[in-house]
Amino acid sequence: MKPLLTTALAAASIALLPAAAFGQATTPSGAGVAVFDPDAAIGNSGAFQAASAQIQASYKTQITAFQTRQAALQGELNGLRTEIDTLQKNPGTPKATLDAKVNAFQSRGQAAQAELQRLALPFAKPQAYAREQIEAKLELAVKNAMTAKRIGILIRPEATWAVQPASDLSADVTTQLNALVPSASITPPANWQPGGGQQASPPAGR
Numbered sequence: 313m314k315p316l317l318t319t320a321l322a323a324a325s326i327a328l329l330p331a332a333a334f335g336q337a338t339t340p341s342g343a344g345v346a347v348f349d350p351d352a353a354i355g356n357s358g359a360f361q362a363a364s365a366q367i368q369a370s371y372k373t374q375i376t377a378f379q380t381r382q383a384a385l386q387g388e389l390n391g392l393r394t395e396i397d398t399l400q401k402n403p404g405t406p407k408a409t410l411d412a413k414v415n416a417f418q419s420r421g422q423a424a425q426a427e428l429q430r431l432a433l434p435f436a437k438p439q440a441y442a443r444e445q446i447e448a449k450l451e452l453a454v455k456n457a458m459t460a461k462r463i464g465i466l467i468r469p470e471a472t473w474a475v476q477p478a479s480d481l482s483a484d485v486t487t488q489l490n491a492l493v494p495s496a497s498i499t500p501p502a503n504w505q506p507g508g509g510q511q512a513s514p515p516a517g518r
Contacts, residue, residue, distance in 0.1 A: 363442035371435035453488035
């Protein structure tokens with residue numbers, strides 16, 4: 313289940329470089345260069361996988377209702393989009409008519425998005441809370457993985473032209489996260505909000 317509410321990634325130790333820089337095998341100091349995908353590292357961690365499974369089980373009814381409504385709204389918007397396409401292809405369509413249809417489509421899309429956000433909140437908020445607990449250790453996990461693999465510079469995957477699997481540090485960061493965050497709670501405090509900067513409670517059992 314992909315997060316529906318996102319928080320900022322703690323990536324203070326990540327240096328972003330243009331794609332051309334990846335052509336160098338090592339930095340001047342002899343340390344290596346690698347790529348790193350924060351979302352993959354967090355999403356593949358044991359704590360996040362376990363939390364997602366708990367959420368799937370605990371909020372099964374709400375998730376099903378969300379998915380059902382999402383499909384219905386997508387079908388409705390697709391129908392409106394098709395209608396607009398048909399009007400655009402007709403040279404005789406009055407501009408006022410087309411503009412009205414476009415405005416109606418945009419308004420319906422915004423309303424649909426707001427409705428889905430409300431429906432997703434019951435299970436998206438616990439997932440965001442679990443993710444935030446893991447993100448709190450991301451910087452340390454990255455530093456530990458870089459030290460273990462003698463990496464001096466990290467590059468985001470989208471900044472590279474090509475990369476060998478052995479040069480991807482994401483799995484190594486996941487391993488570090490598994491050690492630093494064995495589990496994550498899916499029960500946020502009553503006053504917690506995603507990205508609010510509040511200190512996450514320690515996972516249960518630690």
